[in-house]
Amino acid sequence: MIDHERDLASLDEATERLLAAVAGLDNVTLAGPSRLPGWSRGHVLAHIARNADALGNVLAGLPMYETSEARDADIERDAPRPHAVQLEDVRGSAARFRERTGLPADWSRTVTLRNGVTDSAARVPFRRWVEVALHHVDLNIGYELEDLPEEFIEREIDFLRRRFSGDPAVAGVTGPPQALVGWLSGRRDGAGLKAPAGALPVLPPL
Missing domain, CATH: 1.20.120.450 (dinb family like domain)
Known part of the structure; x- marks a missing residue:
């Protein structure tokens, strides 16, 4: 709720x-x-x-x-x-x-x-x-992203992941929460993140 x-x-x-x-x-x-x-x-x-x-x-x-x-x-x-x-x-x-x-x-x-x-x-x-x-x-x-409240970061990761829910490659990407928000929102290049296939998947436009 x-x-x-x-x-x-x-x-x-x-x-x-x-x-x-x-x-x-x-x-x-x-x-x-x-x-x-x-x-x-x-x-x-x-x-x-x-x-x-x-x-x-x-x-x-x-x-x-x-x-x-x-x-x-x-x-x-x-x-x-x-x-x-x-x-x-x-x-x-x-x-x-x-x-x-x-x-x-x-x-x-x-x-x-x-x-x-x-x-x-x-x-x-x-x-x-x-x-x-x-x-x-x-x-x-x-x-910076690192200055954002922890609750915001957690919820924004969940919100953005759901926007890419049809792409299992995106769901498998892990790493520091702030880096995830930066990458999923198109604000960072994904440095520090890991993907099961090795290379990070290319994100479609938001």
Whole structure:
């Protein structure tokens, strides 16, 4: 059973940690490259903010994004904004999402996410926690996978493994938990991991 209230509390902690880190940045730092190919740190922050609004839409029974093209355009539009504007947007969008989660709701209902993916409404807070935590790492400002809470790492490994459940080669890969999360999420090359066949399997796109 998914404890969405517990996940919301963990999300709050992750959000405050992110906001505190972003508050110490500046315009020059935001314009610098993140760990995501082709994205500046400003792109990452813009995505974090727009994702909060998008998941709020999901809980409201609305389309997550108007279109994929609109999603991408919004990120490009918002990426170059000044530091103060970015920080306030991340903070404000997080508050809007939490306001939405505070409304009476049937958390057992099925909701529709991007690309037609469906899930329980109760898992949306965890999905938001994933966005905040992993993209904090993607900012490349000193927060690493090794800094993530143990509970998060364990649950994210389980979540990602289930996405590749049809590939037994992926299920057989073992190694340090943080390295597994990094590899399964496309953020690390798999150094330190072991596969039964020797070489690590090639992961399909998430």
